[in-house]
Amino acid sequence: MVGWSYCWCCGAWICSMPCPHHCICYTSPSTVSCQAHNFHAVPEGIPAQSERVFLQNNKIQRLLRGHFSPTTTMLWLYSNNISYIQPSTFHGFDRLEELDLGDNRHLRAIASDTFLGLGRLHALHLYRCGLISLPPGIFSGLTEPPVSLLTGQPFGVLG
Numbered sequence: 001m002v003g004w005s006y007c008w009c010c011g012a013w014i015c016s017m018p019c020p021h022h023c024i025c026y027t028s029p030s031t032v033s034c035q036a037h038n039f040h041a042v043p044e045g046i047p048a049q050s051e052r053v054f055l056q057n058n059k060i061q062r063l064l065r066g067h068f069s070p071t072t073t074m075l076w077l078y079s080n081n082i083s084y085i086q087p088s089t090f091h092g093f094d095r096l097e098e099l100d101l102g103d104n105r106h107l108r109a110i111a112s113d114t115f116l117g118l119g120r121l122h123a124l125h126l127y128r129c130g131l132i133s134l135p136p137g138i139f140s141g142l143t144e145p146p147v148s149l150l151t152g153q154p155f156g157v158l159g
Helices: none
Strands: 002-009 012-020 024-027 030-033 052-054 074-076 098-100 123-125 148-150
Touching: 012 024
Parallel strands: 030 052, 052 074, 074 098, 098 123, 123 148
Antiparallel strands: 002 012, 024 030
């Protein structure tokens, strides 16, 4: 179910945007906050123009292509139950600057092209995940390696 968020300015309703049920949406910057609602999946109805999406502290299990918009600049998915990320989930996300996948202990593997094309990514958080190794070339699609690769665990292959 999608609710509506309205903007009040200068004595008039000037805009509205859909907002997923149990979430809070803000317009400037365009933000969707769906924290700590025990969602088992990414909620439907995240507005396509969302720049910041906060889904931490839920029970989300899978990330699939189409869940998020390429306009996203900040995506927090830490402290969920993510066990699978579809390889093309983040393709075309050339504005994404921060991706927090930390504290997803069921995440055992990431495909080598998961971060392909994330040219602006400067913060990637993978702390307390179940990852044993990272595939060769996992960061080859990045313009620069992320400044902040926070893992908290040893990896068999990095690069």
